[in-house]
Amino acid sequence: MSGTRQQHRKSRLKMNDWANSSTSVVLDQSWTRVERSVLVAVLSVEMVLGVIGNCLVLLVKIMCRGRFPCRYWVPFVSLTLSDLGSSLLIISGSLLAMLTKGQRSPWCEVVSLLKFAFITSSIGSIAILCVQRAKGVASTGRGASVVVALACLASWLTGVVFGSIPVVYNWIRYDPAEMLCAVFWESSYSDMLVYILCAFSICIVIPFLLILFYSLFTAAGCERNCDSDPDDLSSVTPLIVAFYLFCYTPLAVSELILLGRLDLSPAPDWLRTLSSVMSYLDCGLNPIIYCANQDFREAGLALFWTSRKLLFSEPVLTSVTKLEL
Template sequence: MNLSANISDLELTWEFIAKKSILAAVLGVEMILGIAGNTLILFTKIKGRGQFKSQYWVSVVSLSLSDLGCSLFVISSSLLAVLINGQRSPWCEVVCLLKFAFITSSLGSLAVLCMQQALDLACRGRHLSIAVGAGCLISWLTGMLFGTVPVAFKWIRYDPAEMLCAVFWENNYSAMLAYILCAFCICIFPPFLLVVLGSVLTSAGWIRNGSRDPDDLSSVTPLLVSFYLLCYTPFAVSELVLLGRLDQSPAPDWLRTLSSVTAYLDCGINPFIYCTNQDFRVAMMGLLWTNRKAPSEPVLTAVAKLDL
């Protein structure tokens, strides 16, 4: 009996170590790709802006800032939580707030980008750039506002499955229902509807003045939208499972872990998506090329005399 119990405990220990090692490796790769890739993308967008076409640069930069922030703060915090088996307050609450803010800001930036492309609202003037920037800023602020509510009401605690602090509901189903529905109706559904509407209008070719350039960086928007929706589908499913359970029990552990891993994956994939644009890829490689010295003036080294 004791021998069997020891063997079972040893198997569980090795299973726990293997799972922890795999998660740490996956999160480490996602963090490196997210930080290095989005830093390079932002550097190229700002430093090499004149080397490629980008009519919708405000929303594109906002999306990259969201991905970089998620990689710097949220993914790194999840990796650390896996390594030390937990997260402490107050950083626990801060990361939960930031995660919600980055989710809504990235979706809001995509919505603005899709509608700009569908209506051909390029940032050619100061007023339009301010309006687009205000739209992106609103998505950031609403995300932070709704991320603050669970912190204020102390609904936050560490979730080993999600690898960071998350919202847990214990006794108040009505509060959970009201919060999730309000967050969905204000932060998620409107930008999601704009993403779908903008994508449909663009696919249908409904452009107001037909001036869209196929070589513009916005040509990668369909890929950005597709991978965003794919990566955040497990997160949406886990929230719907929670909403449908009257006993307020969360979704299965594997689904919550998958939702975090795939959501983080979106931050690391986006830099590769931008590189599918040839002009942007050339500009990025040009900035990375270290031997970019200007050619020196020709120097006369010898004179040959011709016999006539």
């Protein structure tokens, strides 16, 4: 029994030594000047697209709701808020980290928590949208809107809960490859396995299966939404799903590589960098995808064109009142 304890203690000390050494290596890693310039330029473009695009989308959704059909507006708003928050906080945090060569506490822990919350809320919102579209449960009714809003809120809270666990256990370190703070495991492989399996099963796998099943269900023509308008904004759902899966595939692959390595070594640097860049790209692509819907695009153009005419138009004489002396 004592021999087993000593062996376990030696393996744990060895694991901690590896973690400390690997963390120091990661922290000492530096980008070349050209690589840093390219990444700064890419992150800047993604941040501008994400912030401006999602702000304009929210403005059109709020001010022009009657000008285009949108029966499932609740998950669309939740997804837009997630993309906007990621663009404002996460992408800007990565851009600042590239310029200052690191992130410090407590912003380091906040960024890690928020990134997990935004990822979970976005995939949860898309899953809810796919289920709504297949079942034909519109968000126009008060009861349905409350239920769908609670489901979207649950996806946000789930991401916050699972994102706070690494912060509580002090697993967060700055990773130059991901350009933000990420989880570095300094405990046993079993701890990592339990956490990742629980987090991925609840936050990622279940929504992914819902997206896959109900997307195929809708594509097969089995949806109950028989009276749906083909011009409804939900017509862009297949594009949203396709680009989301495409952009987040590198992130899923890097996490699976980490899960498959018993020595807790992370995925290659280039893959972790690609996963961050691609996940950020999705935040700026969604507003462009919304504009693929003709009614939504026309509502946005009408809003800004009308505002411009009102701003620059000259006074027009509309009536004359004759005063008698």
